[in-house]
Amino acid sequence: MTTPLFEARNISKSYGNYRALDDVSISVERGSVFGLLGPNGAGKTSLIRIINQITAPDSGTLFFDGKPMEPAHVARIGYLPEERGLYKKMEVGEQCLYLARLRGLDKHEAKRRLRIWFEKFEMQSWWNKKVEELSKGMAQKVQFVVTVLHEPELLIFDEPFSGFDPVNAAIIRDEILSLSQKGATIIFSTHRMETVEELCDSIALINKSKKILDGKVRDIQNQFRTNTFEMEFRGNMLSFTTALWTGFELLERFTDGDHCRVRLKMLGNNTVNNLFNAVMPVCEIKSFREVIPTMNEIFIRNVQEPA
Amino acid sequence: MGKIGLIIQREYLTRVRKRSFIIMTILGPLLMAGFAIVPVWLASANETIRSVLVLDETGVVESQLNSNPSIQFSYIRSSIEEAKKRLANPDVYALVYIPKGQDDNLIVTQRSIKLYSREQVSLNVKIYIENQIEKQFERAMLKANGVDKDLVASIEKTIQVTIQNVPLEQEGNKDVSNDVEVSTVLGAVAGGLIYFFIFLFGSQVMRGVIEEKTNRIVEVIISSVKPFQLMMGKIIGIALVGLTQFLLWVVLTAGLYTAFLNTVVKEKYSAEKIEMLMQKSPDGTAVDDIDQMIENQMMVERINSINWALIIPCFIFYFLGGYLLYGAMFAAVGGAVDNDSDTQQFVLPITIPLIFSFIMAQTVLNDPTGVMARWLSIIPLTSPIVMMVRLPFQVPVWELVLSMVMLVLGFILTTWLAGKIYRTGILMYGKRVTWKEMGRWLRY
Incomplete structure (x- = not known):
């Protein structure tokens, strides 16, 4: 296995008596999209700030590209914080240059790349405008450009979609995907679970300062399978339920004329074949699939369970 | 250029390019000249018989x-x-x-x-x-x-007694002026300027920090640089703005002053004119003019005889030292609060020593070597103003050195403490901060 691009081992952080992170470890594979999930106040932003070396952990170690994290690594990381903004009185171009140079780009290179991005987003005419003259969506595009301008290997987005309208959110999502396809590694934290299934390869779930779950999205979903199946058939619901006998638990049923849909759970050692054998005589099976829990369900279940 | 250099550059350039800076720079010397000229002009205009x-x-x-x-x-x-x-x-x-x-x-x-x-x-x-x-x-x-x-x-x-005060240390040193009137005015002006500068530029630091916080840009920046670098960059950048403003004022004022000397004074009291007046004087009419002229020339001499080589570097030192000391505290307040209206409760305790030393300047002027003056010119919180007030009255070297060392130690301490409050505060949003909480941040 290749070394992960980023790794945090046994990170703890306290603010006074409040423990923000308790022995949290994560590992982010190169080129993957990593979701950092958790309810409000779980410690996601604390962890992200530690990854960005904004704050130092009380204990634990960080590794970037196999080496202990050091300040020079910020040039290889791009960060879009949850609380983000720009200097309102400063001109867009000048501000982009300033922020790019703080990230370690030299002036000419920064200018060259900015020109490319400004063309791509069709915002060349904004260069000499003050930020306060831009709309919110425009300002967010500028922030995005500044985050990715130095072509970082690791991109960190904290709640990237919060405060975006659906159109801009889609633009940003597409950009994140295209950066990922170009080989960037991405960590992002979000509440929007549907985007997690769509974008993330792996996740870590943090609740009450502790990591309670992590792994590849598919593995996690498999892990939380409840042996539940959904079947659609044509036939009589009553004879169907009678045929089920005691080997299967009927969870839900819908009928629409002779068109029926049910959710059931296998009991004991029963297999799908047993089920088919039992019901085939009484109905015509239209479709059958296993019900995989959504990330949203997994999230809610794990967060609500007493840790 | 290092990152802190970039920050200093931005802080400096955005402020120096502001219209308000340019206006203040031009208006400053004119206002000061105005303060000196207007009362005289008013008095003379008022001379109805x-x-x-x-x-x-x-x-x-x-x-x-x-x-x-x-x-x-x-x-x-x-x-x-x-x-x-x-x-x-x-x-x-x-x-x-x-x-x-x-x-x-x-x-x-x-x-x-x-x-x-x-x-x-x-x-x-x-x-x-x-x-x-x-x-x-x-x-x-x-x-x-x-x-x-x-x-x-x-x-x-025939009898016209004028007393010349000669402190023993200065005996035999002809260059040093011991003109009480000039020293008093100079001390008051220097102290006042320091007070004004610290207030003006200190609160600029605070407003700059609050701006970064309310704009929500601070987290973007401190993911590239350390919070302490950002704070120091801002403080130093604004200090340079202050220095630029001060130096421009000095240059402009000196320019106005020499222009005044070259045109008005020289014109009126050139050597030929003195001779002419002397010849006319037997009838006594020109005596007043000559008196006036001698008085003016003495004033020029008095101004020129001040030890500017000591006063100006000391002024710059106390301006920078005092500003760094208070600027760091203003930065901490800016970092701790969310908006301008929350600053009051924290700004007041900072400004009390500043206002106190400004008020005490009067006492110090009356007794520049008294116990009060000595102590206040050594304590870092008050020394920038009080020492500048005392300086024209000849301060022993050891007191000056002690005061300077204390000021340097003082601003290192406040900067260190302020840095701790600042780095926690800038990442706190939407929270009303208390004194107790700020104290806790010092231990993080």
């Missing part, structure tokens, strides 16, 4: 009262009732009535002199008239006691 009637029944003043440009004495002989009626004439400002006493006793008479007027006369008019009359009474008394009044007059003219 006031006609004061004198009804002297004793004959003591003998038409001898000296008129000055604003008070013109004229003498009348009539009854007091007649004289009072003349006050109805608006051209007459006041009436001095010296009644004849019962037995020509001047000591009794001097207490019964009246000054009639339509309305209250101004204090300096009253004092002037009193002085003039007093002089004549003195002469009359001298004469009555057999002293020759011409002899007295000539003695009075």
